[in-house]
Amino acid sequence: MYLELKNRLGAQLKSVLQAKYDLAVESIPLETPPDLKMGELATPIALQLARTLRKAPRVIAQEIVSSLGPLPGFASFEIAGAGYINARLDRAAGVHAIADASGIGPAADGVHSLVEHTSINPNKAAHIGHLRNAILGDTFVRLLRAAGQRVTVQNYIDNTGVQVADVVVGFLYLEGKSAADVRALIAECEARSAGQADKSGAFDYLCWNLYARTSQWYVSGTEEENAARKKLRYETLHAIEHGGNETAEIAELISTAVLKRHLETMLRLGIEYDFLPRESEILHLNFWALAFELLKKTGVLYFENEGKNKGCWVMTRPGADVTDGETDEDAKVIVRSNGTVTYVGKDIAYHLWKFGLLGRDFGYRKFFTYPDHECWISTEEGEAEHPHFGGVQAIYNVIDSRQSDPQANVIQALRGMGHTAEADHYTHFSYEMVALTPRCALDLGYDVPEEDRSRAYIEVSGRKGFGVKADDLIDKLISATLEEVNKRQTGRDQAERGQIAAQIAIGALRYFMLKYTRNSVIAFDFKDALSFEGETGPYIQYAVVRVRNIFRKAGTTPEAVLAEFASIDAAPFLVGEDAEDIWAVWLRAGRRSTVLEQGIATSEPAYLAKHAFQLAQEFNNFYHRHHILTEENAARKRFLLATAAIVLRELVTVLGWLGIESPEAM
RNA sequence: GCGCCCGUAGCUCAGCUGGAUAGAGCGACUGACUACGAAUCAGUAGGCCGGAGGUUCGAAUCCUUCCGGGCGCACCA
Incomplete structure (x- = not known):
């Protein structure tokens, strides 16, 4: 709802500026005012134009507002502060637009993309660092699918x-x-x-x-x-x-x-996962030989006759300034002087395959069966019948930030070969590592050197066997959750309690890994990870359970309430001081597609995590201030129930995107 | 030496393409449960947004520089 209105206002402002001042403004800045009292949308465009138009910002704002005319979905426009134009939405229309589920499903946008994540060296158990990778990647896959993209998942x-x-x-x-x-x-x-x-x-x-x-x-x-x-x-x-x-x-x-x-x-x-490409096949099916020819033909690789890289095939690094005739000592070696290929070389070949530019394919065989699909693995000679992987339009590589140099080299090679569209749709979905706090490391019984004890965090190391194993953490979370569930769910049997505990534990873990933005190092501590209060997954799940309990006692369903809602006049319940927090809930609910768009554009799942938390928080606030089941005004009760139904729908949907289940009870 | 990231409340972090009084959670302190189940809510205290310049009508956000921390810069994978 919010996204549509935002776009509509932007377009209208553009045409006003065009008609009135003969100005073609590329994009109108639209933001959310700091307080709902000021409206729901605002633009500082008049402030920006003051210089070019040589007029006071408030005068410009006034002129723009008087030309805006009536706009569907908007109630009024006003001028505030130094020259902001604030827009107030038609609340009743907004509420019905949100309640109307049509147009909420994804419109297939035709893009076929590939997300590569997890990619753990298969020589030891997964640890918490790998969990961050997999959870970020898996969540991003869900976001792309929610936006209508066709996505294949590779490990x-x-x-x-x-x-x-x-x-x-x-x-x-x-x-x-x-x-x-x-x-x-x-x-x-x-x-x-x-x-x-x-x-x-x-x-x-x-x-x-x-x-x-x-x-x-x-x-x-x-x-x-x-x-x-x-x-x-x-x-x-x-x-x-x-x-x-x-x-x-x-x-x-x-x-x-x-x-x-x-x-x-x-x-x-x-x-x-859908497909597990392995390095052994990249080697044995000679992907590199084909890539090597292409790289030589396009001049990306050249043979070095001088300097320290003499006898190697090298490529220029991205951003390097090389003077003609001089030896680029800083060039990246792709083929060693003994004729063997480096890691980056193999990676270039693999990425040519991803975009369907290599001219060779893997063999495929089934490897792992999920309830609703198969996961395939690469082989030299595979099954005759298999799905087609590779040949996509956009790729996302979920790889930690330490590998940004090699990733940049691969992108540079693609660009150098003339595959600029592919290079532009190659995203290194980079993220920072998960480290342990010194206290956590000591608690786990590791020997922490004196000089490390004052540091904010210590890097985990598989080589040293230093870290928290993924299964151990999950087990610990589940048993801690089960303890709480046992206290509360005395009426349920062990199987039900176990299922609820698992849902909550996984919710806590996934939210914990998603609440931080990608380039923040997570200093892992059991106290934070095992917390179920405040900004956590269980907090959001609890809001869901509260809504479910309301409907259980109300003797109706969210679906029935929303179906009936279309014919209700919501306007009387959206005005006055008392209605502000209710409107805030609806407005937040209506922002879903805005946040999704933003999360995908910036490759930042944390935005969605934050959105779900804020909606849950606003609902909890609403829950305490407005008692639904005892509301005596029947029309108002229906309105409050509709509010709860919308919260449920939104939270379940967004939690689903985050890979977090919504329990029936907790 | 070069490149990338980070420095915001006691702690952990948000802060949308520069915009209106800088926000959460945890922790601290006050309050609210014979209940739509308190894994919750309300409130209080707490910040020269690392320092200094600059650009701008306007800077936590952009530029320069310095300080402090992290990670990369192999004919390793």
Whole structure:
């Protein structure tokens, strides 16, 4: 509702300026006044035009207002302050527009986009940092879908990297295990932890410890021993990359088993994927060879004959100023002098595939089954029948901010190849890491060096085995929630309580990860994450439950109330001091599409989180001031019930976008 | 050395493309439950928006510079 009125006013102002002053203003600044008393929309346009028109701002404002004429949806315009034009909405019309559900569903906008998120190295259990990534990515997917886009969700799997190699080294040389042993161990872990709440014996947990142990092993021997161990590490890595040997087989077993665990962990949060492209296929299907030819042909890559990069194929970094004839020592190496390709090179090939520009495709086979769809994984030779992935118009890579340089290199390469449209629709959805507060680290029993104890936060490190595992955190949240639910829901059985507790716990976790804007470091602390009061997911869920309880006792349904609402004259209930907070609730409810648009344009899901919280807050305020069920005026009671129904509809919808369920009770 | 991010209330964070008295939550202090279930609400205290210049009718927001903190800048993945 708000978005439509905002656009309508903007267009009207534009045409007035055109007609009256012969001015073509590109976009009219429209904002929300600081107080509802001043109206619902405002523009400082007269202040801006004062200089060019050489008139006092208030005079200009007056002239504009007198030419605005009547505008559907608006009640009046007035001049305030130094020359603001404030618009008051026709409240009754606004309320009915909001209540009328038509036009709320997404209009398919035809864009096919791809969101890549999670992308955890498949060599250890997921931790809280990975949760932030997956929750941000999954929420953004939901936002794009709400806006009518067709979205595929990818989770890139680096199954041939040095991190997997380290765990392989651990199994081979620290544990002395063969491929058959590892296979048996995985089967044992899966059998043991199947249907078990306790994940301590799960394979990804086991790898978490082994990975930390191996990383230590590399540096804990004598100098010669360490050199030999490092050599072993790179031999192992190369054997995995090459494939077709027992080392590679172990790597495949590990990465597949850990990946399954990751998918299970994420499914607990309602996070699902469509496709899992793996590095092994990018290597073995020679994506790079094709990309290399394209990069040479377009001149993005050139062979360096001089300087420190002599013998390499390199590309100019974005923003670099290179003088002709001089050697660009700062150029990014894509192909090493020994002929092997770097990480960025492989990533360029992969991104050409994403946009359908490579001319080669993966093989596909089914990997994981969700209730309503399949998740596919890349293979060299796959099933004949499969959906088509890749070839999209826009991509979003949810990758932490530390990788902004390599991401910029890939974008630069696409642009250099002439794929400017693709480069423009390549978004590095960057976010800051989740770190631990020193206190939290000490509580977890980690050894925190003296010099780190005064820091605001300490980075988690898989290599050191330092961090909070995702499943542990979820378990802890669920048990803390269950304690509260047990106190309140004495009339419900264990299964119901468990379900409610899980909904609340996941809501708390997802909201916690979404309330911060992306480039703020989250200093993780159990006290904050386990909080269910104030600006939290459960606070919003509680507002939902309150509305549901009202309707349960009122003997009617939100749908029935809203259906009947169309024929009610709401105007009498929207005037006067007493009505301001009620109108505030409706107005907030009507801002949904504005906030969605803003959240997508800025790639910032936190806006939606904030919106849901504010609506819940305004509702709670309304709830305390206006007692619905005891209202004696029948017409007013219907109006108040409609208000509650709208809050329910909006909160359930927006919480759904955030991946947070709306419990029936709590 | 170069690049990116951050510095707002005791703590954790918002602050829309520069705009009208800078907002939340937590914590502190006062109050409100035989109930539309208080996982709630109302109220009080608390801020030269890191410092200094500049642009502008107007700056927490833009520019310059300095201070303080974080992260990147490999023929590692």
